[in-house]
Structure formats: C-alpha cells, structure tokens
Amino acid sequence: MSTSTRPLEGKVAVITGGARGQGRSHAVTLAKLGANIALCDLCDDVATTGYPGASRADMAETIALIEGEGQKCFASVADVRDLDQMISFVDETVETFGSADIMIANAGIVSQGFIAEFTAEQWNDVIDINLTGVFNAIRAVTPHMVESGWGRIIGISSMIGRTANGGIPAYTASKWGVIGLCKSVALALANTDITVNAIAPGNVATPMIHNDEVYKVMRPDLAHPTMEDVASVFMSGHEQKLPWMEPQEISDVVAFIVSDAGRHFTGTVFDISAGASAKFSA
Template sequence: MKLEGKVAIITGGAGGLGKETSLLFASEGAHVVIADYHKNLAEDTAKEINGLGFCVDVSKRDQVDRMVSEVIQQFGKIDILINNAGITMDSTLVKMTQVEWDQVISINQTGVFHCTQSVVPHMIKEGYGRIINTSSIVGRMGNFGQTNYAATKAAVIAMTQTWAKELGRKGINVNAVAPGFIMTSMTEKMPENVLQRMKEKVSLQRLGTPRDIANTYLFLASDDSSYINGAVIPVDGGLSI
C-alpha cells in the first residue's frame, strides 16, 4: 500500500472530491483525518473508513489549530495535508457583493494559509511532508462570473510555488492539482445539452470523475512523486491546452 502508516489531513474530506480521496487514502493504508464544515458528514465518513472526523471552518484559525493539536496528540505526526476545502459564490464583477468576495477568499485562500501554516512546523520537525493544494484551471484561464473563485485559485498556485521554494529544503514537497470539468452531484443535475457542450470542449470528450482527482492526490502524496515539487498538475482531459 502506497500510504501505509501515513497520517493525512484532508480538508473538505466528507463530500465530493474530498470524500473520494478519503476513501482512496484509507484503502492505501493511511490514517485519514477528515476536516469538514459539515459535522455529521465528517463523522459519518470517518466511521466509514475508521478515521477521525472534525467539524472545522478552515477560515477560523483557532479551529484549525485545535484540530492539528488533537491529531498530533493522537498520532504524533502529520505526513500529508490535502487543502481541498473550497466554496463558490458566483456573480459577475459588477454584481458581486462584498460578502461574496470575502467569504470565498476566506475559505479558498486564507483557509489554505491557515491549515498549511499550522501543520508545517510538525512536518519540519519530522523532516518530511507532502502538501497538496487544490487549485483549478480557472486559476490560470479565468471564468465568466468567477472573479472571486478564480482569484483564490490563482493565489493557491502562487502559494504552492512559493512554499515549494521555502520548504523543499526541509523535506516537504508542495504541489497543486488543477481540476477541470469534473462530474459531481452538482454537475449531474445539469441539463444533458449543457453537459454535452462541456464534454465537447474537452479533447478527451468526457468529464472527469472524482477518482481522477483522487488518483492524482494519491500520486503526489506517495513516494512515487518524491522529486516533484512546485508543480501544478492540470487534471482536465486536455481542456487547458
């Protein structure tokens, strides 16, 4: 198993891409810690994989620090951090409210900062770590109605590459994944003609699956990627080329 004995925190780990990653990591031998805003979902998913579940708002530093402290007490280390938690509050520039801007920034950007800064001292102590941040193709391409979301995903790329420079010498690899169109519970509700247009934009002519993203997280979290640092891997079926 690729992650035997590793301790992995997965934010947003109780739904969608995060849950798929939690299930996969557990099957590969990791001790999975699920940090999710939804308490019941976090606890239910944790029970499913015999992991730990925490109700955490990553925009609140005290909640993040409390979770990290409890994980260290339980396991003595943190090997892997998947910064997967994120939200969307879409609106065009002229209609976007301050609340829509602030909330997306606080979760998608500040939340990544909070979790990483809280975990990194423990990784430095062990001389080992894998940090994987969830960006998006819109972080490089932009997207209509997503000023706030695209800004955070561009910031995640910048933070990833900065941290790779700072932390690589400490034995910590920092990389990012940039998903494209992924089939989730939200996209499944879209009209078939809309889904078809999305597929036609992708050179592979299909939408991605949550497992496509989870497999990439697994690769970056494992020793198979030991010489990859500061990379931003698009998992988009060729949409961004």
C-alpha cells in the same frame, strides 16, 4: 518505488473539506493505501453559494468508508477560514495519531455572479475559504512537518486557476492564488523532504457542479435544466470528449504525488483537465 499494497502504513493524511466530494474520495483512497485519516469540514451551508454544503451525515458516511478500509479516522467540524480552528484541528490530529504527514487543502466553494453585481460577502467568502483556507491549513501543518522532516502538501486549485471565467471572478482569483501560495511554500521548504504541489482539476462530478444553480447558469434558456441538458456545456470546457471526471480520477493523482515516485515533484501544478491545459500559456 514501494511495492507494498499499503505504502502509507504509519502515515497520517489530513484533508480539509473531507465530508463529501473529492475530499471524501481522497480520504478513502489514502486509507486504502494504509494511511490513518484526519478530516475536517464546515458541515454547513455557506449563504453566498447557491447550493448546500456538506452535512454531518455526509461526514459520518465518510468516516464509515474510512473505517471500512480498516483505518482510523479523526473527524472534526471546523472552518478553514479560522486559523485557530485549523491549528487546533491539526494539533489534535498529532495528539491522536502521532503525526500529520500529508495535507490535502481541499475545502472550497464557488459563488456565481456578474462583476457589476458581485457582493463583498460573496468575494470575502470565496477568498477566505478557497485561498486563506489553504494558507491556514498549510500554516497549521508545517510546524509538525518541519519537526518530523517529512511531508506532502497538496493545494487544490482548478483549471480555472490556470485561465479565467467571467462568471466566477472570486473563484478564479482564489484558484490563481492557491498556485502562487503553493509554489512559494515549495520554495521555502525545498531544503527539506516536504513537497508542496497544486492540483488543477477540470470539471469533477461533485455537488459543486451538480446543482440547480450551476445548471441554470449553464442553460439559461431552460426553466429546469437537467444533468443531460448541461453535459455538452461542461464538455466544451475540456478538449477530451467528456463533460466531467470522477473524483477517483483526481484521487489517483493525489496517490501518486504522495508516493515515493512523487518525491521530486515540488512547486508543480498537476493539470488534470481532460486536455484543457493544452491551451494554457505555460
């Protein structure tokens, strides 16, 4: 086990959807550990979600936080739905920093709706971003990792990827898909020093859950539900008595997976679900 306080010195971590939320937290955490960071984000709204996407100001704030840790950041406005854009982004990362060692395929959206009214646009946006986007990120980075012989890939699934939620059918399907994809790629690369794992977080305090649309779904009985009004509903999704975790709690597990101690974890799902996983079948 490395005892250095900057064990990722010389490594490059690539993060999709890195402008805010959990992606930002992973970026800053890995920068603190000595990695240079490449991040991309759409920096725009997705029309089929009921909440705003990250902005360019969010991305600038994340870059400043990474640089504040003394690390370099290469940031790009790019759409994970487009494989060519992901390949260009990762190739430019390698041109800039010399390698792409860690990939956190994190970008994601959620779209609420009853199945009998769910639109093709909603379905396609969620599947294209949450599932095809993870494939595109992995596809873009693996040639570089195979060439260097080392890599750590993490696909961000969800506790919903281990169970189901009737109000978010595409999200559920996409997050189950991320697990199958990560396990398949782990098998394909098991004879290398490249590990591939999925993280399945419970509720995490980011703009994906803290927005008016989600609050109204959680408390349809109230005209203007507040964070306080929805806390108990979020808490019912966990077994431990907390409504949501902080992004840093997920980043701490990311840091473990990419560490030396994580080297024999591959094809695994890391449930960080405040006890919800106790009820999953396996």
